[in-house]
Structure formats: C-alpha cells, structure tokens
Amino acid sequence: MALEDIIKPENLVYKKPDIMNDNPMHYCPGCSHGVVHKLVAEVIEEMGLVEDTIGVTPVGCAVFAYNYIDIDWEEAAHGRAPALATAIKRLRPNKLVFTYQGDGDLAAIGTAETIHACNRGESIAIIFINNGIYGMTGGQMAPTTIEGMKTATCPYGRDYKLNGYPLKITNQLKDLEGIRYVTRQSVQNAAAVRKTKKAIRKAFENCMDGKGGASVVEVVSTCSSGWKLTPEKANKWMEENMFPQYPLGDLIDKDANK
C-alpha cells in the first residue's frame, strides 16, 4: 500500500490541535510543559473557544507559551498573572481567561495575587505546573522543592531548618470560599494525561457557565534538566518522591454530587 493511500483524513486517528503551530519548542526533552500545552490547546479547540480565549503567560519556562498556541495572549510580570486575569475576565466576562504558571511564579513571588484572585472567586482557570524547581533561571530552589532535593541554591539538598518547608499551596487554596475546583494531576503516562485533560476541561467549563468561582489545576511535573535526570528517570523520581508530598486527585470540587 502506497503512503498516499494511508495518509487520508478518514484514516486519521490523532493530530495535533490546529492552534498549535510548528514553532520548535524551547522546552527540554522530557519536560512536562509540551504535553500540558497540547492539552490546553486541545480543550480550547474542542470547546470551540479559539476566538474567545485570552491566555496569560507567566515568567518562567512557560513565558513563551504564546509562541506555540495561536490564541490571544498577554505576558505577565513574575507572579502577577492572576491579577491580569482578574481584570481581563471582569472587563470581558464572556471570554475564557486562564493563567499558566509555574511554582516559583504562583507560590513564591505571586502568592498574594494567587490567593486573592482565588478568594475573590474570579471566574478564571489557573494551570499550575509544579516541578519543584526554577527551570528558566537554571534550577534554583522553588517554594515547592521537597526536603533533601538538590538545586542550584540548595546544593546540599533542601534543609527545613535553613530553607523552611515546601509550600503546598493548593492545599490552602482548596479551603478558600471563592474556590470552585482544585485538583492535582500529572502527565507522565497516557492515563495521567487523560485525567489532566479532563481536569483542564472541567476548569475551563467552570469559567464559562457564569456561576463564578476559581478553578486550579496543579500538574505535578518533571524538569529533567533541573533535576539532572534522564526523562525516564525523572518520571520515576517524580512518582517516588514528589507524589508522596503532592498526592494526586481532586482536592475540592464544589460541583461534585450536585
């Protein structure tokens, strides 16, 4: 059978979303960002919201998310994405407004913006990539770095006495009255990817039904370069070390059983 007989629309079982362009990604091999980007793009397309979405990128590795997904974007200052999203959504209430942030951005420098946007019950979605490290700046300690984990600014491993404890911020966000949905997922295998996609879909739907309330999808992620592990070993290290600290599953879903 010739190649042109195989490559036909009716034989298509998988394709990347139309709004994902062909720009080569700057992400390292094994990085979770690429998968999560694809899921975000898929959900936007499947919900028919390409013309009605405004995304907010962070400072961190995902700062360039706007280079890969062809929707309207605004790039925030470090940590401020939820403040931008608050205003965008309030001024354009019919749009899907989401932020895409890393752990340093969301849980260190942007803690106040994150907590207050969620507590006000803004109808926004926050995609939170937690890989326990500052990737973009070269692998420094993050608020979510776990005990003993070595980074450029805790080269002998995170020591609670010296550096304090990891901030499990979604555990706090789930208790805020303005919160509607908080979940913690991952993307290291096909089953996990499907669950994360479902979570993103739910978060985005929450933004559009007019009922209000903030939704947060934390994705426990790998940073092979920052962790100095091969992609495969990084996945294993994440499962063995990150998951006990950041157990997967819904932390709160106020629409459940309704």
Add this chain to the structure above:
Amino acid sequence: MSEEVMLMKGNEAIAHAAIRCGCDGYFGYPITPQSEVMETLMEVEPWKTTGMVVLQAESEVSSINMVYGGAATGKKVMTSSSSPGVSLMQEGISYLAGAELPALIVNVMRGGPGLGTIQPSQSDYFQTCKGGGHGDYRLIALAPASVQEMADFVGLAFDLAFKYRNPAIILADGVIGQMMEKVVLPDFKPRRTDEEIEKQCPWAATGRKMSRKNNIITSLELKPEVMEQNNLRFQAKYKQIEENEVRYEEILCDDAEYLLVAFGCSARICQKACEMAREEGIKLGLLRPITLWPFPTKAIASYANKVKAMLSVELNAGQMVEDVRLAVNGKVPVEHYGRLGGIVFTPDEIVNAVKTKLM
C-alpha cells in the same frame, strides 16, 4: 446643556470624570491622601449605569497589574494611589510602557521618602519624569493645579494614552487632591463598544478572530537586535510626543524680569506671590508646566533671553530645577526654592526667596 457648577475635592473630581469619560475599569488600593477616588466610585456604583468595573485590589502591585491586564484588551483602565503606593507600581508601569499599552495612573503625592507623611509634597517628580521603573521609557505626565484640571485631565490623559499607546500619569499632590473647589464636570461620554475597541485597538488581546493573526501583548524580546529596534521605536514615539504635546501656562510673563517655574499646587501659590511681588515693584512672572513630560523646554529656553533669573519653586529638595537648568543652559541663574516633608510654602516665603536668591 447648561453647565452645572459643583463643589468637590480634587480626588472626587477624578472619580466623577473617570465615569463621565467612558472609563471601563478602575483598580485601586486605599492610601492617604487619595482614598476618596475609590470611595467615590464605590459610592456612585458606576457598574449599575455605565458598566464601569471598580475593584479594590489586595495591593498596589496587584492594582497596577490589573490595569496592565485590562489595558491589554483595549479597555480604558486606570488606577490611583499616592507616593509609597506608586513606588510599588513601578514594575507594572515599566511593563505597560514596554508593552505599549494605554492606561492612566493618578499619583496624589505625599511627603517621603519611605512611609514619610500624609501631607502634600511634589517629591515624586524624578520618579515620574525620569523613569521610576526599569528601562528607557517615558510617561506622559500631566500636573493639575486645580480641581477643575483634575476633572479635565482624566479625559485628556486617556486621549493621549490611546493616541500614543503609552501610559499617562496625572501627577497631583495632597493639596489638589484634598482641597474643595468649584468644578464643571465633563459631559457624559459613553464607554466604547467592543466593535469600536476592535477598530481603535487592532493590537488588543480580545480573543483571536480567525481573520487575523493572534495578538500577543508582551514586553519580552530575547533577541537583542530586535529589542534594540523596539527601543528605537519607543524613542521615536517619545520624540513625537515631545514635539506635539507640550502644554504650559504663562502668567504675568509679558514684562517679567524674574521668572518662577512651578507646577501643581506650587503654581497656585506662586501666582499669588507674583501679585504680591508686583505690588512691591518686582516684575515677577510664572511659567507653569502642565505637562511635566514632555517638559516645556523650548518655552523656558526662550525666557532665558528675556529675564534676569529664574526660580524653580517646588515642594521638594530640587527636582524639576534640573530640567529648568537644562533648558536655560547657563544663560541666566536658575535657583531652587522648596519646602520638604509635607510643609507647604506661603506666597510671602516665595517673594522672600526671589529677593534673597535672585536679586
């Protein structure tokens, strides 16, 4: 429509003018001496009439970033604060300038540095005109000297901000913000429709229409050769603003032998000082910069050929005086007179300063 004269504070005039000029959103955080801006908006509840969004943020950092978010979607958005709060906003202001977004910031200045005092001051001239945030950028800076100008400059600042895609600032002070005067508020202008915004701001992130490329609002550019071009574009724009938008007022200048240069509340006090000096036979005039940037350099330079000396009168330790000296370029002596830390000078003190420093 007959003009209705009202009596109100400068801060209240800002709020009413914002609603009337079709402002889409205000984001702020309480700080003395400007809290009446947000208090007035919350009392009037414009979201029930014009649809204007008003939100109290968790900090000045957040309010300026809400402004940055709203401005990216082509909306007419603003914030107001006072000196320490505006210091916190500098990062966001730099981002607004770097992403070329129109927005309005109001600074009702108080004495500093640090937490300083809640009394009036003009010590944020440097911060406003020389770039309080990082990078080579400029703010269009309007300095009102009356409650009427507080009301008038809101619409003007928005017009200039959108014309040049650049943030604008109203640099007021505690006197102008707190004092009550008669004012005629601007006529009601409806908020722009989404279609009008799309037309006026084709660059805005409003949700990508398939008929156009996606819009990305960012100040980031890692390629230095492209970033240099971006900066050169900003500089060309700033030059255009300097050529087109200088505003100033000349009071008793025609026959002046000595010239005061003062803005905001200082200009009001200087006006009285000019009258008092003339009663003593001293031909004293006043040049009042209305735009602090672009600065009325040419106008001041032209007076360097006419007067014997100039006095820059400011509620600070000598900030605008540097720009006056640059304009004069050594042709005549330029001195500074100021009071600090929230103390406001009297007209007498200014006349004395003219006698001791210029004559």
